[in-house]
Amino acid sequence: MKIGVFGGTFDPPHLGHLALCRAAQRQLGLDRLEVIPSAIPPHRDQPRAEAIDRYAMVALMLRNEDHIAPSPRELLRQGTSFTVDTLDELRQEQAGAELFLIIGGDSYDDLPNWRSAPRIPTLAHLAVIARPGADGVRALREGDLARLKTHPAKLSRGSLGVFDIAMEPCPWSATEVRRQLAAGEQDIEALDPAVLHYLRTRGLYTGGNAR
Numbered sequence: 625m626k627i628g629v630f631g632g633t634f635d636p637p638h639l640g641h642l643a644l645c646r647a648a649q650r651q652l653g654l655d656r657l658e659v660i661p662s663a664i665p666p667h668r669d670q671p672r673a674e675a676i677d678r679y680a681m682v683a684l685m686l687r688n689e690d691h692i693a694p695s696p697r698e699l700l701r702q703g704t705s706f707t708v709d710t711l712d713e714l715r716q717e718q719a720g721a722e723l724f725l726i727i728g729g730d731s732y733d734d735l736p737n738w739r740s741a742p743r744i745p746t747l748a749h750l751a752v753i754a755r756p757g758a759d760g761v762r763a764l765r766e767g768d769l770a771r772l773k774t775h776p777a778k779l780s781r782g783s784l785g786v787f788d789i790a791m792e793p794c795p796w797s798a799t800e801v802r803r804q805l806a807a808g809e810q811d812i813e814a815l816d817p818a819v820l821h822y823l824r825t826r827g828l829y830t831g832g833n834a835r
């Protein structure tokens with residue numbers, strides 16, 4: 625059984641996330657891909673929308689997917705949402721499964737700073753997707769894990785594999801979507817129509833600080 629884990633703030637979820645999920649599911653042959661909104665992300669400003677709204681929007685965006693589903697597991701835990709805790713939890717639930725942690729190139733570049741970074745590649749394979757502006761995949765294409773290995777948070781012995789997921793470059797970001805929404809733009813190309821409808825109905829991302 626191959627299980628993919630794709631975490632993020634999804635503030636809001638956009639079609640770049642969906643394209644990434646589909647590419648990863650197909651290319652890795654995943655039986656199941658869990659898309660996991662972070663309740664309290666450790667590495668960044670806190671999200672604009674409540675976790676429950678971000679979860680609802682992820683669920684809406686994935687409503688027609690077969691092997692890709694939202695998971696509330698980080699909403700159900702107390703405190704900061706650390707990826708290592710999510711992977712430990714899954715390992716306990718699915719002892720025999722092969723786990724794949726799916727991350728954008730920008731997140732991969734930041735991985736050495738994550739909590740228990742050296743343990744992460746011992747719990748799951750890393751599946752990295754190119755993102756415009758991030759050099760994680762360039763490093764992978766060159767077969768160059770040296771940068772990660774020489775970082776203070778070294779990969780431990782017993783690390784699993786690192787996979788490079790191919791995807792058409794996709795320029796969308798939640799930051800840009802929030803900017804467009806705050807500016808009152810009507811057609812937001814990067815959003816699933818059901819997600820756009822939901823966030824309009826809930827009055828999310830209007831005005832104020834558009835970060």
Ligand code: ATP
Binds near residue numbers: 641754755799
């Ligand atoms: P923000 O602009 O608020 O930082 P985001 O668009 O990066 O948000 P996140 O929820 O932070 O969305 O991203 C979750 C994961 O999806 C991260 O690993 C990120 O690298 C990846 N990701 C998001 N957008 C893209 C994209 N257009 N192409 C490739 N990876 C992406």
